[in-house]
Amino acid sequence: DVKVTQSSRYLVKRTGEKVFLECVQDMDHENMFWYRQDPGLGLRLIYFSYDVKMKEKGDIPEGYSVSREKKERFSLILESASTNQTSMYLCATAGAKNIQYFGAGTRLSVL
Amino acid sequence: AQSVTQPDIHITVSEGASLELRCNYSYGATPYLFWYVQSPGQGLQLLLKYFSGDTLVQGIKGFEAEFKRSQSSFNLRKPSVHWSDAAEYFCAVGTSGTYKYIFGTGTRLKVLA
Numbered sequence: 092d093v094k095v096t097q098s099s100r101y102l103v104k105r106t107g108e109k110v111f112l113e114c115v116q117d118m119d120h121e122n123m124f125w126y127r128q129d130p131g132l133g134l135r136l137i138y139f140s141y142d143v144k145m146k147e148k149g150d151i152p153e154g155y156s157v158s159r160e161k162k163e164r165f166s167l168i169l170e171s172a173s174t175n176q177t178s179m180y181l182c183a184t185a186g187a188k189n190i191q192y193f194g195a196g197t198r199l200s201v202l
Numbered sequence: 203a204q205s206v207t208q209p210d211i212h213i214t215v216s217e218g219a220s221l222e223l224r225c226n227y228s229y230g231a232t233p234y235l236f237w238y239v240q241s242p243g244q245g246l247q248l249l250l251k252y253f254s255g256d257t258l259v260q261g262i263k264g265f266e267a268e269f270k271r272s273q274s275s276f277n278l279r280k281p282s283v284h285w286s287d288a289a290e291y292f293c294a295v296g297t298s299g300t301y302k303y304i305f306g307t308g309t310r311l312k313v314l315a
Contacts, residue, residue, distance in 0.1 A: 095245070122301040131211070133292065133307040134246075141301070149302075181245055185301040189234060189253075191294075193245035 093118045095194035097182050102199045110169040112197050114182030120192075122185040123165035125149075125157065127178045128196070134181065140165055172201045204229050206295050208306035215283050216314045223278040223309050225293030234296035235276040236303070237267055241289045249291075252276065263287070288313045 098113035116123065122141050126134040136149030138157040146157050154176060158166040169176055179198050183191040205228045215221055227233060234253050238246040250261025257269040267278045276293060290310045294303040 100243075124302075131307060134303075134305040136302065139302065183246075189296055189301055190236075190248060190251060191301070191303060192248070193238075195245045196243070198243075 093120075093184065093192040095182055095184055095192050097180075097194040097197050099197050100195060102197060104169075104172050104199065104201050106173060106201060108169075108172050108201075110172050110199065110201075112167040112169075112180055112182075112199070114165045114167070114194055115163055116165075116184040116192075117163065118184060118186060118192070119162065120184040120186040121162070123159065124183040124185070124191065125155075125165065125167045126181045126183065127151065128181055129178050137167065172199075174201050177201045204295060204297065204304050206293055206304050206306040208291075208293055208309050210309045211307070212310050212312065214312040214314060217285050218282050221278075221280045221283045221287070221311070223291050223293075223311070225276045225278065225306060226274050227276065227293075227295045227304075228274065229295055229297070232271075235267075235269060236294040236296065237261065237265070237276075237278045238292045238294065239263075239289050240292065240308075246292060249278070283311075283313055285313045285315060287311060 094117045096115045124139040125137045140146045140159040156168045181196045182194040185191045207226045237249040252269045290308045293306040
Protein backbone atom coordinates (compact mmCIF):
# COMPACT_ATOMS: atom_id res chain seq x y z
CA ASP A 92 0.00 0.00 0.00
CA VAL A 93 1.07 3.54 -0.71
CA LYS A 94 1.91 5.45 2.42
CA VAL A 95 1.84 9.24 2.48
CA THR A 96 2.77 10.69 5.84
CA GLN A 97 2.18 14.26 6.88
CA SER A 98 4.29 15.15 9.88
CA SER A 99 1.59 16.90 11.89
CA ARG A 100 -2.17 16.38 12.16
CA TYR A 101 -2.75 19.67 13.94
CA LEU A 102 -0.67 22.84 14.13
CA VAL A 103 -1.29 26.14 15.85
CA LYS A 104 0.92 29.05 14.81
CA ARG A 105 1.06 32.79 15.33
CA THR A 106 0.68 35.40 12.63
CA GLY A 107 4.04 36.15 11.04
CA GLU A 108 5.66 32.83 11.94
CA LYS A 109 7.42 30.74 9.34
CA VAL A 110 5.65 27.40 9.04
CA PHE A 111 6.86 24.15 7.54
CA LEU A 112 4.50 21.35 6.57
CA GLU A 113 6.26 18.11 5.74
CA CYS A 114 5.12 15.24 3.57
CA VAL A 115 6.91 11.94 3.03
CA GLN A 116 5.96 9.12 0.66
CA ASP A 117 7.33 5.60 0.44
CA MET A 118 6.38 4.64 -3.12
CA ASP A 119 9.11 6.29 -5.15
CA HIS A 120 6.54 8.45 -6.94
CA GLU A 121 7.82 11.27 -9.11
CA ASN A 122 4.84 13.56 -8.61
CA MET A 123 3.85 15.21 -5.36
CA PHE A 124 1.19 17.81 -4.62
CA TRP A 125 0.08 20.23 -1.95
CA TYR A 126 -3.58 21.15 -1.71
CA ARG A 127 -5.56 23.41 0.50
CA GLN A 128 -9.09 22.37 1.48
CA ASP A 129 -11.70 24.85 2.64
CA PRO A 130 -15.44 24.29 3.18
CA GLY A 131 -17.42 24.88 0.01
CA LEU A 132 -14.30 25.32 -2.11
CA GLY A 133 -13.13 21.73 -2.43
CA LEU A 134 -9.43 21.08 -2.94
CA ARG A 135 -7.30 23.74 -4.52
CA LEU A 136 -3.80 23.03 -5.79
CA ILE A 137 -1.07 25.16 -4.24
CA TYR A 138 2.07 23.65 -5.78
CA PHE A 139 3.18 20.44 -7.31
CA SER A 140 6.51 18.83 -8.06
CA TYR A 141 7.24 16.39 -10.87
CA ASP A 142 10.81 15.61 -9.89
CA VAL A 143 13.46 16.45 -7.34
CA LYS A 144 14.10 20.20 -7.26
CA MET A 145 11.37 20.71 -9.87
CA LYS A 146 8.20 22.55 -8.97
CA GLU A 147 5.30 24.26 -10.62
CA LYS A 148 2.74 26.68 -9.29
CA GLY A 149 -0.80 25.52 -8.90
CA ASP A 150 -3.93 27.64 -8.70
CA ILE A 151 -3.26 29.45 -5.42
CA PRO A 152 0.52 29.72 -4.84
CA GLU A 153 0.52 33.19 -3.31
CA GLY A 154 1.96 33.20 0.21
CA TYR A 155 3.45 29.72 -0.16
CA SER A 156 6.66 28.14 -1.36
CA VAL A 157 7.83 24.54 -1.58
CA SER A 158 10.97 22.50 -1.37
CA ARG A 159 11.80 19.09 -2.76
CA GLU A 160 15.40 18.16 -2.07
CA LYS A 161 14.75 14.42 -2.01
CA LYS A 162 12.31 12.37 -4.03
CA GLU A 163 10.37 11.11 -1.04
CA ARG A 164 9.90 14.45 0.72
CA PHE A 165 7.91 17.51 -0.29
CA SER A 166 7.68 20.48 2.03
CA LEU A 167 5.21 23.34 2.00
CA ILE A 168 6.46 26.60 3.50
CA LEU A 169 4.45 29.54 4.71
CA GLU A 170 7.04 32.31 4.85
CA SER A 171 4.95 34.55 7.10
CA ALA A 172 1.76 32.91 8.23
CA SER A 173 -1.44 34.89 8.10
CA THR A 174 -4.90 34.19 9.52
CA ASN A 175 -6.31 33.60 6.03
CA GLN A 176 -4.00 30.61 5.72
CA THR A 177 -5.91 28.79 8.45
CA SER A 178 -7.05 25.67 6.62
CA MET A 179 -6.68 21.96 6.06
CA TYR A 180 -3.59 21.08 4.02
CA LEU A 181 -3.41 17.83 2.10
CA CYS A 182 -0.38 16.25 0.49
CA ALA A 183 -0.70 13.74 -2.35
CA THR A 184 1.56 11.68 -4.58
CA ALA A 185 1.08 10.12 -7.99
CA GLY A 186 3.08 7.55 -9.90
CA ALA A 187 2.93 6.31 -13.46
CA LYS A 188 -0.76 5.35 -13.27
CA ASN A 189 -1.91 8.92 -12.66
CA ILE A 190 -3.68 8.01 -9.45
CA GLN A 191 -3.23 10.39 -6.54
CA TYR A 192 -2.78 9.06 -3.02
CA PHE A 193 -3.38 11.34 -0.09
CA GLY A 194 -1.99 11.83 3.37
CA ALA A 195 -4.25 12.30 6.39
CA GLY A 196 -3.96 16.07 6.27
CA THR A 197 -2.65 18.83 8.53
CA ARG A 198 -5.15 21.19 10.09
CA LEU A 199 -3.37 24.51 10.53
CA SER A 200 -4.70 27.31 12.69
CA VAL A 201 -3.01 30.69 12.49
CA LEU A 202 -3.85 32.97 15.39
CA ALA B 203 -11.83 25.96 -19.15
CA GLN B 204 -11.82 22.62 -17.41
CA SER B 205 -14.18 22.30 -14.49
CA VAL B 206 -15.97 19.82 -12.28
CA THR B 207 -19.41 20.44 -10.82
CA GLN B 208 -21.00 18.59 -7.95
CA PRO B 209 -24.42 20.22 -7.78
CA ASP B 210 -25.44 18.78 -4.42
CA ILE B 211 -23.65 20.23 -1.42
CA HIS B 212 -25.50 18.06 1.07
CA ILE B 213 -27.48 14.84 0.65
CA THR B 214 -29.34 12.94 3.35
CA VAL B 215 -30.51 9.37 2.87
CA SER B 216 -31.85 6.68 5.15
CA GLU B 217 -29.75 3.64 5.87
CA GLY B 218 -30.56 0.93 3.33
CA ALA B 219 -31.75 3.40 0.70
CA SER B 220 -30.06 3.79 -2.65
CA LEU B 221 -27.69 6.65 -3.36
CA GLU B 222 -26.66 8.64 -6.39
CA LEU B 223 -24.16 11.50 -6.22
CA ARG B 224 -23.90 13.66 -9.28
CA CYS B 225 -20.78 14.86 -11.04
CA ASN B 226 -20.54 16.84 -14.26
CA TYR B 227 -17.33 17.87 -15.92
CA SER B 228 -16.12 20.13 -18.65
CA TYR B 229 -13.06 18.92 -20.51
CA GLY B 230 -12.04 18.96 -24.15
CA ALA B 231 -10.86 15.37 -24.49
CA THR B 232 -11.70 12.07 -22.87
CA PRO B 233 -10.96 12.66 -19.23
CA TYR B 234 -9.65 10.48 -16.50
CA LEU B 235 -12.34 10.45 -13.81
CA PHE B 236 -12.15 9.70 -10.13
CA TRP B 237 -14.30 9.53 -7.03
CA TYR B 238 -12.73 9.96 -3.61
CA VAL B 239 -14.24 9.73 -0.14
CA GLN B 240 -13.13 11.68 2.92
CA SER B 241 -14.15 10.67 6.42
CA PRO B 242 -14.12 13.43 9.06
CA GLY B 243 -10.60 14.60 9.85
CA GLN B 244 -9.04 12.24 7.34
CA GLY B 245 -7.38 12.40 3.96
CA LEU B 246 -8.99 11.31 0.73
CA GLN B 247 -9.39 7.66 -0.21
CA LEU B 248 -9.87 6.55 -3.80
CA LEU B 249 -13.23 4.85 -4.38
CA LEU B 250 -12.97 4.21 -8.11
CA LYS B 251 -11.52 5.49 -11.35
CA TYR B 252 -12.29 5.58 -15.05
CA PHE B 253 -9.59 5.78 -17.69
CA SER B 254 -11.13 4.07 -20.71
CA GLY B 255 -13.15 1.01 -21.75
CA ASP B 256 -16.26 -0.15 -19.95
CA THR B 257 -18.22 2.92 -18.91
CA LEU B 258 -19.56 1.27 -15.75
CA VAL B 259 -16.82 0.95 -13.19
CA GLN B 260 -16.86 -0.83 -9.88
CA GLY B 261 -15.08 0.46 -6.84
CA ILE B 262 -14.50 -0.34 -3.23
CA LYS B 263 -17.17 -0.44 -0.51
CA GLY B 264 -19.88 -1.44 -2.99
CA PHE B 265 -19.78 1.78 -5.01
CA GLU B 266 -20.03 2.06 -8.77
CA ALA B 267 -20.00 4.92 -11.24
CA GLU B 268 -21.07 5.32 -14.85
CA PHE B 269 -19.31 7.50 -17.41
CA LYS B 270 -21.76 9.12 -19.83
CA ARG B 271 -19.90 11.04 -22.47
CA SER B 272 -23.05 12.55 -23.99
CA GLN B 273 -24.01 14.06 -20.64
CA SER B 274 -20.45 14.83 -19.46
CA SER B 275 -21.31 13.02 -16.27
CA PHE B 276 -19.74 10.51 -13.93
CA ASN B 277 -22.32 9.81 -11.25
CA LEU B 278 -21.56 7.68 -8.22
CA ARG B 279 -24.09 5.09 -7.05
CA LYS B 280 -24.63 2.62 -4.29
CA PRO B 281 -27.69 0.35 -4.08
CA SER B 282 -27.91 0.27 -0.27
CA VAL B 283 -26.24 2.83 1.95
CA HIS B 284 -24.69 1.93 5.30
CA TRP B 285 -24.30 4.32 8.23
CA SER B 286 -20.52 4.12 7.76
CA ASP B 287 -20.86 5.73 4.32
CA ALA B 288 -21.49 9.11 5.94
CA ALA B 289 -18.61 11.23 4.66
CA GLU B 290 -17.73 13.80 2.05
CA TYR B 291 -17.38 12.68 -1.53
CA PHE B 292 -15.26 14.36 -4.18
CA CYS B 293 -15.32 13.93 -7.92
CA ALA B 294 -12.14 14.75 -9.83
CA VAL B 295 -10.99 15.01 -13.42
CA GLY B 296 -7.44 14.15 -14.36
CA THR B 297 -5.89 15.73 -17.39
CA SER B 298 -3.94 13.58 -19.81
CA GLY B 299 -0.32 14.56 -20.17
CA THR B 300 -0.13 15.88 -16.63
CA TYR B 301 -0.82 14.42 -13.24
CA LYS B 302 -2.93 17.31 -12.05
CA TYR B 303 -6.54 16.91 -11.02
CA ILE B 304 -9.45 19.30 -10.94
CA PHE B 305 -11.70 18.62 -7.99
CA GLY B 306 -15.36 19.33 -7.46
CA THR B 307 -16.43 21.14 -4.32
CA GLY B 308 -17.68 17.95 -2.70
CA THR B 309 -20.97 16.45 -1.53
CA ARG B 310 -21.48 15.76 2.13
CA LEU B 311 -23.54 12.63 2.77
CA LYS B 312 -25.57 12.16 5.90
CA VAL B 313 -27.09 8.76 6.67
CA LEU B 314 -30.15 8.47 8.89
CA ALA B 315 -30.51 5.37 11.04
